[in-house]
Amino acid sequence: MRFETENDPEVLRQAALLLERENQKLAKKIIELTAELLALKGGDPEQLKLRIAELEQQIAQKNRLLFGEKSERRDGDEQDATPEPPAPPKPPQKGHGPKAQPSLPIVEVVHELDEADRVCNSCGSALEVWEGQFEESEVVDVVPRRFELKKHKRQKYRCRCGGCVETAPAPVKLFEGARYSVDFAVEVATEKYCEHSPLERQVRKMRREGLLVESQTLWDQIERLARLLAPGYEALVRHVLSQPVIGVDETRWPLLGKNEPSRWHAWSIVAPDAVAYRILEGRSTEEAKQVLRGYEGVAMCDGYAVYKSLAKGENAGIELAHCWAHVRREFIKAEKSYPEETRAVLGLIRGLYAVEAQCEAGASGDDKRRELRANASKPIVDRIRDFAETTAVVPGSSLDDAIQYMAGLWSGLTRFLKDPRIPLDNNHTERAERGVVVGRKNHYGSRSKRGTEVAAVFYSYVESAKLCGIDPKVYLRTAVMAALRGERIALPHEVAGGR
Template identity: 30%
Template structure:
């Protein structure tokens, strides 16, 4: 509201008071306007977060699950650096005009079918001409000058047979056993040992059905149906209960495997949720968990499954006490310890995703390195690209992390030694990691913390010390994909059923998927 100059007093002191009052009023209005603008900004940010969440949910319901880029998506990144690319092309030296078109060298793939393994038995089936056709029109007998040979793969369906166990009985008809009362009157061989006592199923049959269930994901109810077609009536419950008996016999072996597994110097750990029936103290709709631990014994992979009714990793506290009995020195492992840890001796490395329980469990284990998963870090940015395929920042970091995987592929294809692999990571991977670190520190202060990009960057920053471990240890994988694949095997077994599992079935799983 403007003031009429004629209405202003001539008194200087009064004029000062009017000016001060107007300044206070103006300052108050500016403050209210700033608060209003901040409220609008927060509302827009909240709206953006809600829209972002809606898009993520839509992607989960209807979007594709793969994290691979199509060629079109790869080429989209060129749109954002077209100027730089064109400048690089213009700055290059002009090429000499050639009348010849260069052809890239290539290796032609060998054609033909792959031969069947030599250890398969061969059954020769002769297809000969009739004897009457083996005489030439001139009267001479034809000579065999060669042959044409081809192989076809055949399969013999499962053969069902009944083992008849006969135990002859012996007795003396003369003295009727009275000559030596310390010996039984009737002598008979003992019952052969069985892994499932008093079962009508042989050990070979049990091995077959358990393999079908836990290796080939063929549930017991379908196996019972297959047997029924052959005229054999064996119920699903009989197969399941017998498998539980086998599990009880294998329990000591599981403990031996666990002790040996934790002597490895490198483990991967992951967990998955399951719905379990008849769990004591829990409703049938509550969540339970199967933990999967992957390591190696004498250079061979070993996977241990362990069931827990909760997601708490406390059970690992005791187990990890057995981890890394080799207690190799840091120089032998070629590992640098982050976060101020002691660098005298290291017992091994445990690689996990970003689940917080692993951090609280391992932070006190000063001689164990806790490595992170680059795939989980990259997945956060893939989720952004599913919502916004043109997000330049997400495109850039996905491509940079992809370069790390390309380096690993090069090392694998080249069959590099540990020393060569370490050198490759130090010379090439370390530079890429440095670029990602600089980009992360710059972007994390520019984006809203609760936005998809903010959450992805926050996860990356939180995992950063653990993501660096691979640079100094050539045996360490970039990600936990191996143990995640082991979880997929578990899920393939359980998804073949039509209902949630019961606890006894989970105990079978941890015994049989070894």
């Protein structure tokens, strides 16, 4: 073994243990030989004892230097030394070490010498197995995905009387005569709507792995899954709209195959434990009505004019709360031209977030949040209003635009002061849209109206499962199996709450 090039800690530890045992054997032998030598020379017995004790002390000291803790503490220091402050913690090791993998199964692989190599290099004798002695190391390996063509043989049974023939039950299928399993369909859906892999890309990957399949076949699988999951999707929408405070937003979602620019948009409504999507042809008031379905409660949104018009007339049950993160972005746009003015207001907005950070998230922090907002946040909001009213600006400038944007949303921006359930911004909703945005960048939207409906179903399930800390693939399979059995589909927040 070359110690100057070996960097495996476990190998070096085993080598150090072996060296320590050999060192102890040699030390014992030196003491025995020294005693024999002094006896042969006719030395005094007392001097012999002292010499041996001195030798043992020297060997023990060398062992501590080699194998002991690197410490200058001596026995008795606790009694006769003044206490010293504890040593500062060691700085964190640079770089990254091995990461613990508690979820991975452990597979032990024993490596043995070939028969031809089991010969001693010194004497030529045969090497024997040293029971229980190994040099161990760990590597993380990958098990390739493998497709199988399973042939199901349903055993038939008959009675000798000829009056009865029974057959073992068939495995659960998506539909009668389905060639692909439920797990295969769930795998395709997860790859497309969670890992954002287009069907054509999946086809190429499957071909490399030995499976010949067409993208239309893959689409048939996920379209069938969407039909099964539709009742649960509607229940998910109803759950979100039953919450007292929700987030609302929309983002572009192209519908392919048209010559004119696509105006389709993915609308999202978000609760703390669920998100639901509708992909519609536009982002007007009519589409907003279809998404919110007469919702009564607080809707956190940006300054898009459709939301203001929605809160009037027949939809007067909606109260709008507006997003401080959007206000902050407007002032950041003006920062380059007006550094002093924007520094002041950005610092005040940062103060609002500092107050929020003192409260526990969720309903358990509502009482403290209500108190802090009244005593700490309101004075900050008053200073922001004074800034907007007293700051001289050039009409039409970027700073003027930022102040006008904030002033136009003031009632919604200050609604959080009276209701501790209202968040400071709509970032929660924007984070829930990341999956849709990444998917749009990978497969460029949908090819048909039915494709938008299927996408809305799967994105709602996948992103809701993520919000609840559930593996989307595991959840989708559970939901599909419940639907195939004719049972009610448990929603992600219900599954998470029952764990």
